[in-house]
Amino acid sequence: MDDRVERGLALLVRLEHESLSLSDTIDRLEAVTTDPTAIRTILDEAETRGVIDREDATVRPRRHQYLRFGRDVISKDGEFSCRRCGASLSTGYFMDLDAGEIGPFGSTCIRKVLGRE
Structure with a gap:
C-alpha cells in the first residue's frame, strides 16, 4: 500500500x-x-x-491518541520549507508517527495541522 x-x-x-x-x-x-x-x-x-x-x-x-510536543512532534534545525504554507523555516516541526515522519511545518502550521489553533 x-x-x-x-x-x-x-x-x-x-x-x-x-x-x-x-x-x-x-x-x-x-x-x-x-x-x-x-x-x-x-x-x-x-x-x-x-x-x-x-x-x-x-x-x-474512534480513538484519541494525542500527539505530544517533544515526544511525537519533534523539531529540527536546518533549512526547510513548510509543507502546509511554503514559508522558509530555520526550525521545522515534524510529526513522528509509526508510519513515518510528516513535515516539516512552521510553528503556526503544526498547531493548525494538529487542530490546536
Missing part, C-alpha cells in the same frame, strides 16, 4: 477532536498529500479499518 495512505491513517488515529467536518479532515490530510485520489483512499481505508466513522460530512475518530 502507498506510504501516503499509511501515514494518512496514522495521522487520523491521532486526531484530537470528537468530530471534524470532512473539509477540516481533508485539510489535515493535505499535510500528507494533496492528491484527491490518495485522500479518498485514506478516508475509505480509515473507515474500513475502524479508525473513523463517517456520516454525511462529519468524521468521528
Whole structure:
C-alpha cells in the first residue's frame, strides 16, 4: 500500500477532536498529500479499518491518541520549507508517527495541522 495512505491513517488515529467536518479532515490530510485520489483512499481505508466513522460530512475518530510536543512532534534545525504554507523555516516541526515522519511545518502550521489553533 502507498506510504501516503499509511501515514494518512496514522495521522487520523491521532486526531484530537470528537468530530471534524470532512473539509477540516481533508485539510489535515493535505499535510500528507494533496492528491484527491490518495485522500479518498485514506478516508475509505480509515473507515474500513475502524479508525473513523463517517456520516454525511462529519468524521468521528474512534480513538484519541494525542500527539505530544517533544515526544511525537519533534523539531529540527536546518533549512526547510513548510509543507502546509511554503514559508522558509530555520526550525521545522515534524510529526513522528509509526508510519513515518510528516513535515516539516512552521510553528503556526503544526498547531493548525494538529487542530490546536
